[in-house]
Amino acid sequence: MTETRNMSAKRTPIWQSIASTLTEDIAEGRYGPGDKLPTEAELSGRFGVNRHTVRHALKSLSDNGLVHARRGAGVFVAQVPTDYAIGKRVRFHRNIAQAGRLPGKEVLHLETRSADAAEATALALPEGSEVHVYDGLSLADGNPIALFKSVFPAARFPDLPEQLSRLRSVTAALKENGVADYTRASTRLTARRASATEALHLRISEGDPVLRTKAINIDPAGNPVEFGITWFAGDRVTLTLTD
Template sequence: MSELGNTALPDRRRPEPLWHQAETAMRELIANGTWTDGMQLPNEARLSGLLGVSRITVRHALRNMEESGLLRREHGRGTFVRSSRVIAGVRGLTSFTQEMAGLGLKVGSRLLDLCEEAASPEAATALEIREGEPVVKLRRLRLGNEAPIGLQTAYLPAARVPGLLALHQPSASLYETLKRDFSITPREAREVYRVGTACAEDAALLGIEPGSPAFVVERITCDALGPFEFVHSIMRGDRYEIRSRLHL
């Protein structure tokens, strides 16, 4: 079997640029486990031969993957697959499932809690409802390539999602369920990031030591009618990073 397995190789007869085809092929090798976390990639000359493209084309693809957080280059050593991370920063309004797919990672979730409860003062303020009104609480352990990345607790006004407790499947994208069954389509979101630490309970679920660095993220998502989701997340500091590109 080839070092690249059954991955489709770049083909000059296809309309996509060769660098894009090469990048797609290498992303697939990470996603399907052929290239594992921490593994050193073949050098540019070897990749050029394996993919059937020039070294300049390979270099372009590798640079894009490094910028997106999939690879790391170490001077004098080579290029390595990074431990799976979520890269946050300037991006479109996406779900966790879409973010994982965009990074070439296998998305996964473990349902921890799905229930209806009274809105806390914090959730009520975020969702612009009265304190004590019923909200649906959805708490999940989010996974990338089967390893924990973060804990997310979402609150949604029960009045806007009647029957969600019975309809939503743990493995499904929440946004897809909201769009399909409740005609709720995200329009904008506001996020706040803080640096914190993981408590003992959260650390046990995340597979890290209590007190380990973590990002605390709060997100309010709106559609045409206003806020429909308030999410509180604890993201592993070693698997979640924020990147920004600044311009004058």
């Protein structure tokens, strides 16, 4: 009887076996970074166990940083954070490409309206001046890493909305307007929790950490050309300050 009990005690728990199998699936690329894992019901059917056992296995993977749950969306394979440099010249496409990822932009909204007080101050505009506002998503390998709002002086760049919609690049659009180069005049960085809207766009859970930057870009003559606010998904980027 003693020998039987000892042999039984050495058996690997079922949840641990499931966790090991899923870990192997991830390591061998069956589920890549950002991919959604099968549902608890699907995993229960695959392994012939109840959902409680599957939950235990998924918690183990989460504790080890391999996956993370998004409320109401499912469980996803964790992504390797993308290195993102913030310095005198910040160029989204170049930063993402240098990190070995495929850059992309998704336009959410483009409009022309009167500047609010903060926008007018940042762009050195008279109160009530019109601005172009570009809301969008920054993507790395098709996955959202940042939500942004960029504001530009409308009088100086009258055709900018069409150019941004066509080119999906601030650098390229400004170049068509004669601004061959621009640099970062200031950047303010804060950390906070994601709102419901930010979480929806970034495909994270409400309350997850985001890094917010507020920045002003200027042309070679020192004139502000862009005021931008960006919300980075906290677990998807590593912000690096450079000269």
